[in-house]
Amino acid sequence: MVEHDTDSDRKAAERQEERRDMLRAIEKEAGEVADWLGKDRLDPRVLAAMGRVPRHRFVPLLEESAAYENRPLPIGARQTISQPFIVAVMSDQAEVTPGAKVLEVGTGSGYQAAVLADLGAEVYSLEVVPSLAAEAAERLARLGYDRVHCREGDGADGWPEAAPFDAILVTAAARGVPPALVEQLAPGGRLIIPVEEKTGRGPAHWFLPAQTLLRIEKAADGSIHERTLFPVAFVPLTKPRERPQGR
Template sequence: MMTDGTSTQADIDRVNFLLTLRRRGISDQAVLRAMGEVPRTAFVSADLATSAYADQALPIECGQTISQPYVVAYMTEQLGVKPQHRVLEIGTGSGYQAAVLSKLAAEVVSIERYRTLADQARRRLNAAGCGNVEVIVGDGFEGCPDRAPFDRIIVTAAAEEVPAALADQLADGGVMILPLGPQNGPQHLVRITKSQTPEGTRLAEDRLIPVRFVPMLRGKAREL
């Protein structure tokens, strides 16, 4: 809010945005607080600022998108991040999801295949005071093995199956959220919970909600 007691349109949009999240079933107070603290306008281009708080995905550079606020909040809530957790994010994009996670976790490592997006996200995250986020240019399918294990892993692009390297980098008792499904077919958010049993490693899978994400691609981008 402005110091003279009046409200800007951005203030009003942010309040309505939080009310929409509550109406759609987001109830975790820490997640709602994080969503309210991160200025979504700082993670979209200036020409889309007036649409930043609309509950819709928006385009960003390199043919990617910033997910709609509800999906960001829902994935974050289902991930169950605690203050002591180390989180791996696959697909930095604009940096918005990483910024939300930074309010909840001890450390966030985010992998982005496009150098342009990684550089922009670092600038935005630094400006937003998200000092516990590290953005790395790399192949999301490979994760970040030298920093593993991670308590939580979130993937913001759709894979056709759970990447084996990411499952390996998930800590015992850890949780991974990712969209699964073909590029041109039905996709669902899936929650994977890892546990060790006498028979070996177990990955329990819960199907959550239908979604639509850009495809997860292998390797670093040769350009951009």
């Protein structure tokens, strides 16, 4: 029993050091895109939340050893858990405060939702892949994130019966900004979304998609203000009929 406890303590200490390394990597990358973000530091509350949420619980067992590396990881069904830096930036730009109502489009494994809940938000999260939706709901409940409400659905439609939202985060690249999401944004709310842009032609004269992370804010008078942050790379936002089959 003593040996088992020693092993557990050692593993816990390793996890803590891995989390600190992850936070240092996030802060370093935030400094590199400071001009795009308009600031050189992310909200300390966001970094603290990411230091608390156990990312290794949101990745497949085979990926646990890489859970705190600053990169995306596969989670099945041709989907990924986002790079920690991207999770941090999106959470920072959403300006989540305790008690805020937040919509997440693309639950994935549930990690981004857990970070938002740790920040004190009431989170409504949509996932188009049935297997991921069910697994994420079970995982979040098991880990005690009772402020996260999950369901399977088309993210482009939003969650109208729960609207309006103080913030909306889309964790997959859309071909354009879905009108329903803008409509469901509360006055003063922020929509953070990666959007595909056609920027060039490939060797077969195909347009090559690039992606840009946008911050869209709805003013008190209902007017919309959009700001481009920086280039990103997300899996595409799909509709139910396009969803991947299996894992």
